Amino acid sequence: MNVNSSTLLVAVPTGPLxxxxxxxxxxxxxxxxxxxxxxxxxxxxxxxxxxVVKILTQILDESIPGDYELIVVDDDSPDLTWEVAQSLTNDxxxxxxxxxxxxxxLSSAVIRGWQVARGRVLGVIDGDLQHxxxxxxxxxxxxxxxxxxxxxxxxxxxGGVSSWSAIRxxxxxGAQVLGLIILPGVLGRVSDPMSGYFMVRRSSIAGAxxxxxxxxxxLEVIGRGNIQNIAEVGxxxxxxxxxxxxxxxxxxxxxxxxxxxxxxxTSQLGRVGQLVAGFPMGRFLRFGLVGLSGVLVDMAVxxxxxxxxxxAWPLTRSKIIAGEIAIFNNFLWNDAWTFADVSMRQQEWxxxxxxxxxxxxxxxxxxVLNVLVLNxxxxxxxxxxxxxxxxxxxxxxxxNFWVNLKLSWRVTDVK
Ligand code: GDD
Ligand code: MN
Numbered sequence: 197m198n199v200n201s202s203t204l205l206v207a208v209p210t211g212p213l214x215x216x217x218x219x220x221x222x223x224x225x226x227x228x229x230x231x232x233x234x235x236x237x238x239x240x241x242x243x244x245x246x247x248v249v250k251i252l253t254q255i256l257d258e259s260i261p262g263d264y265e266l267i268v269v270d271d272d273s274p275d276l277t278w279e280v281a282q283s284l285t286n287d288x289x290x291x292x293x294x295x296x297x298x299x300x301x302l303s304s305a306v307i308r309g310w311q312v313a314r315g316r317v318l319g320v321i322d323g324d325l326q327h328x329x330x331x332x333x334x335x336x337x338x339x340x341x342x343x344x345x346x347x348x349x350x351x352x353x354x355g356g357v358s359s360w361s362a363i364r365x366x367x368x369x370g371a372q373v374l375g376l377i378i379l380p381g382v383l384g385r386v387s388d389p390m391s392g393y394f395m396v397r398r399s400s401i402a403g404a405x406x407x408x409x410x411x412x413x414x415l416e417v418i419g420r421g422n423i424q425n426i427a428e429v430g431x432x433x434x435x436x437x438x439x440x441x442x443x444x445x446x447x448x449x450x451x452x453x454x455x456x457x458x459x460x461x462t463s464q465l466g467r468v469g470q471l472v473a474g475f476p477m478g479r480f481l482r483f484g485l486v487g488l489s490g491v492l493v494d495m496a497v498x499x500x501x502x503x504x505x506x507x508a509w510p511l512t513r514s515k516i517i518a519g520e521i522a523i524f525n526n527f528l529w530n531d532a533w534t535f536a537d538v539s540m541r542q543q544e545w546x547x548x549x550x551x552x553x554x555x556x557x558x559x560x561x562x563x564v565l566n567v568l569v570l571n572x573x574x575x576x577x578x579x580x581x582x583x584x585x586x587x588x589x590x591x592x593x594x595x596n597f598w599v600n601l602k603l604s605w606r607v608t609d610v611k
Contacts, residue, residue, distance in 0.1 A: 205282065206267065206294040209311040213304060217402035219314040232256070232264040232336065232395070233315030237305040238323040242275040243438035249284050249291055251329045252321070256290075259333050268323070269294045269309040271301070277323075302392070302442075303408035303416060310401075319395030320413065324436050327393040331431045335395050338427035345396040346427045347414065349388035351606045353541065354430025369603060371451055375415070376602055378455045382419045382462075384598075386426055387606055389415060393431065396421065409457070410450030411443065419458045476601070479534055483597045486529040494522035519563065527555045535605035554604040559596055566592035 219229060234252065238245060249266060256264045268291065270278035278295040285291045294309060310318045317339055321327045331348050338346035349355050357365070368390055375383035383389045391414055401421040408416040417423070495518075500506050502514035531539045531551065539551065566588045574584035 205278070206292050206312050208294055208296050208299075209308055213307040213311070213406045213408070214403065215307070215310050215318070215398060215401050215406070217399065219316075219398075220312060229316070230263050230265060230314050231260055232317045232319065233310070233313030234264065234266050234319045234321060234332075234395075235306050235309035235313070236266060236268045236321060236323040237302050237309070238268055238270045238273060238277045238281070239302075239442055240273045240275050240277060240439055241270075241323040242273065242277045242280050244324045245277055245281050246284060247437070248321075248323050248325055248329075249281070249288055251325070252332070253288055253290070255329050255332055259336060262290075265290050265292060265314060267292045267294065267309045267313060269296065269305040271299075271305060272297045301409070302411050303406075303413040306413050307406050307408070310398075313398075316398050317395055318398055318401070321393055324439060326434050326436055328431055328434060331393070331429055334429040335427075338429060339395060339397065341427075343425050343427035344400040344423045345394060345417070345421075345425075346429060347386050347388065347391050348393035348431040349386065349391055349428040350431065350433050351387040352428050352430045355388070355432065356430075357433040358435050360433070367448065371448065373599060373603070374452065375455055376598060379415070379419070379459050380598070382415055382458065384602070385418055386414070387428060387602070389418075396423065400424075407457070407461075409454045411447045412451055412454055415454060415458060419462050479601070480597055482534040483530060483600075484593060486526050486534055487593055487596070489529060490522040490526040493525045494518045497521050523556055523559045524552075526559070527552050530555070530600070530605075535601075538605040551604050555600055558599050558604065561599075562592040562596040565595050 234256070236245075236248060236252075241248075245268065249268075252266055256266075266288070268278070268281040270281065270293070272278070272295060278293055281291070281293045285293060292312070294312065296305065296308065299305075299308070306320045309320075317336075319332070319335070321329065321332070327348060335346040335348060350357050360368070372383065372389060375389055390412060392411065394414055394417075396417055400423045401417055404420040404422070406416050406420055418426075497518035498514050501509045501517060502511050531548070539548075542548075542551070569591045570581075570584050570588035573587045574581055578584050578587070
């Protein structure tokens, strides 16, 4: 490989993962201040990296010519991705390459890249073309319109995943639900907290000491940065062209560790304050009213099926049927009223069915939570079954509302 000695590798920063509020003075680089720095974290992306740099250059040369840089941060890939990237710097002068040989990991790679970045806006994109580069222009325009952060999301209009296995979808959604429970003030602020494709103003994260583990850099930035308004742009997570995903069960364990640590170390009061301020109270009240109608339907059907003066069916069978009819009633009203603004954009039958199935699963999980909380409160806190039941219904209603808001009435189909 003929590598020109002028294409020096970028020195790897050490010390705390903190972003400075002013771009660092980079040796040998004349024009310091630029608008946008895009980090491309790589591990074994030899066959992708040239294509990625070429396409990104075409797009950014068009939208912000001469005012951006690309920084490949490679973790000493055995396939020598860093060397291939280095050989590109002659043809792509805005490309810089960092080869890390000690520290490893996707999130810390991104932050080390941001530490040497010169841009006023800092971004990250995968180095395997699964994040469509053309979405960059929409993200940049959101920042230009005043957003502090712009996130490419699979779960808003125009979003989706091309062909993930049911397992990967389930794991991704399960991880999101877990995050909504442990860290609502962070996960609740974006529709796709797992996204690894976003950009943020340097001023919004300058000075914060980031301390991520694993893959979820976005959680760390939202959790520790000072980010007021977040814009989202839909994108379809594409098929890999070359190589394979490095996600293993280890990333899922690291994710839970990351959530708990972030929960313990960030001032949740501030975050909860932001969450309460942004809490869709009107929608929640409509959801509560619909839930009340479900209680009436449940009671009426239970009476018709199980009362000695009517069909006198066994209680459990009657309750299961009554409960399911009540859930169906609630779904219809929520779809037509509480979340009408979202559902009217997804009118296909398969989309409705998908929402109904999700609603059902979440409400049945809510039923289990209801029973657990009822027993917990009645046996350990308030020995009055009706007060305990009210507490249990309130907890289950909040669970049903919050998780349905984030998962059921969201766009997930590939456009
Ligand atoms: N430097 C470095 N170090 N780069 C890494 C490492 C690492 O340890 N592990 C992975 N990468 C790079 C890969 O080379 C690729 O460019 C990018 O990070 C994403 O890695 P993949 O293994 O392809 O992840 P994925 O496609 O399953 O998931 C990606 O997209 C999701 C949706 O946005 C990741 O970005 C996830 O974090 C993200 O949730
Ligand atoms: Mn990938």
